[in-house]
Amino acid sequence: MGVGVSLxxxxxxxxxxxxxxxxxxxxxDRIVSKRTGRKVNSYEAAYEEISxxxxxxxxxxxxxxxxxxRDFEDSVRGSIDAxxxxxxxxxxxxxxxxxxxxxxxxxxxxxxxxxxxxxxxCKKWGKLGYRPDAVVLEGxxxxxxxxxxxxxxxxxxxxxxxxxxxVKDAAKKYGDFPIIVAGGIYTYEDIHRxxxxxADGVQMGxxxxxxxxxSASEVYKQAVIDVSQEDIVVAIDPGSPCGLPFRVIxxxxxxxxxxxxxxxxxxxxxxxxxxxxxxxxNRCPAKESNEHHFCICNGLLSSAGYNPDKEESLYTVGTNAxxxxxxxxxxxxxDELQGKVVTPTS
Numbered sequence: 001m002g003v004g005v006s007l008x009x010x011x012x013x014x015x016x017x018x019x020x021x022x023x024x025x026x027x028x029d030r031i032v033s034k035r036t037g038r039k040v041n042s043y044e045a046a047y048e049e050i051s052x053x054x055x056x057x058x059x060x061x062x063x064x065x066x067x068x069x070r071d072f073e074d075s076v077r078g079s080i081d082a083x084x085x086x087x088x089x090x091x092x093x094x095x096x097x098x099x100x101x102x103x104x105x106x107x108x109x110x111x112x113x114x115x116x117x118x119x120x121x122c123k124k125w126g127k128l129g130y131r132p133d134a135v136v137l138e139g140x141x142x143x144x145x146x147x148x149x150x151x152x153x154x155x156x157x158x159x160x161x162x163x164x165x166x167v168k169d170a171a172k173k174y175g176d177f178p179i180i181v182a183g184g185i186y187t188y189e190d191i192h193r194x195x196x197x198x199a200d201g202v203q204m205g206x207x208x209x210x211x212x213x214x215s216a217s218e219v220y221k222q223a224v225i226d227v228s229q230e231d232i233v234v235a236i237d238p239g240s241p242c243g244l245p246f247r248v249i250x251x252x253x254x255x256x257x258x259x260x261x262x263x264x265x266x267x268x269x270x271x272x273x274x275x276x277x278x279x280x281x282n283r284c285p286a287k288e289s290n291e292h293h294f295c296i297c298n299g300l301l302s303s304a305g306y307n308p309d310k311e312e313s314l315y316t317v318g319t320n321a322x323x324x325x326x327x328x329x330x331x332x333x334x335d336e337l338q339g340k341v342v343t344p345t346s
Contacts, residue, residue, distance in 0.1 A: 010213045013329075023046075025075040043081075050082035054084075061107075069273055086134075109136055113158075132171075137181050142183035190202075204337075206224075248315060270287070299313060
């Protein structure tokens, strides 16, 4: 769920209900600094959020994007030192993850969207004497950054149902580790269907975005409740500065400004960086031009209430967000997802 949405209040609540709570590391240094009133770096912020998430028991870990190149290694170290139960890593291939620091009891879990990506990771990690402890297989119905080219998103071959069997086979080849599926999973019935197909678990984002414990702004949560199916779009041009397709709510203020070319290129955060002509990670397309990109850092920070008076918000959701019709507690949602309460099938 990215910037500022899944922090320790949500991760702790999920952990207490028997799930695995996930903190988002994106821009976490700024968010924790504002909350605590003291400046912290990425290591300190990751350490604090993991510690708070695990304070009441249960399992909690963190999602660290490879694309956040400046903060990636410090976030990994802070999470391991805080005793994170797992690190999930995607938005690029986390080829160096096992080499950053001995993981101790922290499970290392890459995100993939294809067999090819999984095999590249397994071969690279194998040379480091490590194999994935599990893998998150993310299909094209997820929110945020998608691991597919624009023309691949709607292909039948890339549905989660069709991706799972070959990825499961590849996992058996490299050590038979668990496969956790993600992207478009919404109900108790969805969970059981994928478990029956061979998945070992599921990862869910959109359902937990609209919870009381989520740190998304109230305006963001209401936008999720109000959104129609037609207004959930994949942003490509204008899109994320890292170049991956990015699913958003069409009415997001920053997205609308980007479409209408009303926004000046004023990125000042620099979390998502690309290589410059010298091969150094110094370039952010959203800082250079407003023709084809929006400022994902500022937009998502605003959506979490960090700087709403200074920046327009950008709302990212999964494909099924239009089905959300109310804000619920994590406990009620977890009861529903475990089949303890009857939910409408429509």
